[in-house]
Amino acid sequence: MKKILIFALMLALALSTAACGSSGGSNGGENPYAGLRTTVLTGGDSTGEGSVGQLFGQYFSERVTDITEGSLSVNYHPNGKLGGDLDLLGMVKANRIQIVVCQTAPMVSFIPEMAVFDLPMVFAEYDGDRIDAVLNGHNAFTERLNEAYEKQGFHLLGFLQNGTYRLTTSNRDLSSLEDFKGLRIRTMENENQMDFWSALGAEPTPLPWSKVYEALRDGTVEAQENAADTIYAGSLQNVQRYLACTDHLLYCNVICINSDAWQSLDPAYRAALEQAAAEAVAYMRPLMKDVDAFHKQKLVESGMTLIEYDDEFYDSVLALEGVRALRYYIDKNQSAGLGALLTEELNR
Numbered sequence: 095m096k097k098i099l100i101f102a103l104m105l106a107l108a109l110s111t112a113a114c115g116s117s118g119g120s121n122g123g124e125n126p127y128a129g130l131r132t133t134v135l136t137g138g139d140s141t142g143e144g145s146v147g148q149l150f151g152q153y154f155s156e157r158v159t160d161i162t163e164g165s166l167s168v169n170y171h172p173n174g175k176l177g178g179d180l181d182l183l184g185m186v187k188a189n190r191i192q193i194v195v196c197q198t199a200p201m202v203s204f205i206p207e208m209a210v211f212d213l214p215m216v217f218a219e220y221d222g223d224r225i226d227a228v229l230n231g232h233n234a235f236t237e238r239l240n241e242a243y244e245k246q247g248f249h250l251l252g253f254l255q256n257g258t259y260r261l262t263t264s265n266r267d268l269s270s271l272e273d274f275k276g277l278r279i280r281t282m283e284n285e286n287q288m289d290f291w292s293a294l295g296a297e298p299t300p301l302p303w304s305k306v307y308e309a310l311r312d313g314t315v316e317a318q319e320n321a322a323d324t325i326y327a328g329s330l331q332n333v334q335r336y337l338a339c340t341d342h343l344l345y346c347n348v349i350c351i352n353s354d355a356w357q358s359l360d361p362a363y364r365a366a367l368e369q370a371a372a373e374a375v376a377y378m379r380p381l382m383k384d385v386d387a388f389h390k391q392k393l394v395e396s397g398m399t400l401i402e403y404d405d406e407f408y409d410s411v412l413a414l415e416g417v418r419a420l421r422y423y424i425d426k427n428q429s430a431g432l433g434a435l436l437t438e439e440l441n442r
Contacts, residue, residue: 127165137193138171142327151195157370207242209428212286222257256382259341264317293416322389331396
C-alpha cells in the first residue's frame with residue numbers, strides 16, 4: 095500500500111548528499127564538540143512514507159551528525175515505527191524519546207495554544223515567505239508560543255511550511271458547499287478539526303493514519319483530508335475519486351524536543367540542534383511548492399478529478415455560523431488570544 099515515490103527518493107538522495115557534502119560545525123578549525131560526551135537522542139515521526147515530514151526529520155538528523163562530527167546524533171525512526179502522533183508526543187513528554195516531527199494538529203492535545211493553527215483559513219491570504227518570517231522569527235507571537243511549549247515540557251525547534259495546504263479527498267463530488275453535508279470524513283485526533291467539518295455538515299471520524307487506507311477501502315469513511323504528498327504516498331488515489339482543494343489548513347510540520355533533554359545538553363549541542371533545524375527548514379521549504387504541485391499532478395494522472403474553488407466558496411465557508419463560532423472559541427478559550435496576535439504579526 096505504501097509506496098516510496100521515485101521523486102521522493104530523489105529528494106532523499108539529494109538531501110543525504112547535501113548533508114554529507116556540507117561543512118560541519120567546526121568549519122575546519124578545532125572541533126568544539128571534541129571534549130563533550132558522545133550523545134544519542136531518539137526521534138521519530140508518523141508521517142506517510144516519502145512525505146515531506148519524513149524527509150524533514152531525516153535531513154535534520156543527518157545535519158546534527160554532520161555539524162557535530164558524530165558527537166551528537168539522532169536515532170531517527172520515521173513512518174510510525176514507534177507509534178502514531180499521540181504516542182510519539184506522549185513519549186517525548188515522558189522523555190522516553192526526545193524528538194518528534196509532526197503536524198500541528200496532534201500537538202493541541204499537549205499544548206492547547208497550538209489550536210491557533212486550527213483556525214480555519216487563518217493563513218490563506220499570506221505567502222510562504224511571510225508565514226515563515228513569523229513562525230520562525232523572534233516576535234511576540236513566537237515568544238508566547240515558546241512559553242506554552244516550555245510549560246508543557248517541550249522545547250520548540252522550528253516550523254516547516256511554504257504556503258501549501260491540506261486538501262480533501264472523497265468518493266463524492268464536492269463541487270459545492272452543499273456536497274459536504276453528511277460526508278463521512280476521517281480527521282486527525284483533534285476536536286477543533288472535527289468541529290470544523292461538523293460546521294460544514296460533514297460527519298468527522300478521527301482515525302490514526304495507519305488505518306486510513308483500510309477505512310476508505312472498506313467504506314467505513316468516504317473521505318479524508320491531507321497534504322498532496324501524504325495522499326499519494328499512502329496510495330489513497332486507489333480508493334478515492336476526487337481531490338478537492340479546500341485549503342482549509344496550512345500544511346505545516348513542527349519539530350520539538352523534550353525540554354528536560356534540552357536543558358541537559360551542553361550549550362554547544364543545543365546550538366547544533368538549532369542550526370540543524372534552521373538548515374532543514376531552509377533546505378526543505380523551497381521544495382514544498384514543487385512537491386505539492388508534483389503530487390497533485392500524479393494524483394490526477396492516477397485518475398482523480400481535481401476540484402478547485404473560487405473566492406466565493408471560501409467566503410461561504412468562513413461565513414458559516416459554526417465556523418465563525420469555532421474561530422471565536424479557539425482564539426478565546428484555547429489559544430488565549432494567539433489568533434489575534436498571529437494575525438497582527440502576519441500583517442506587519
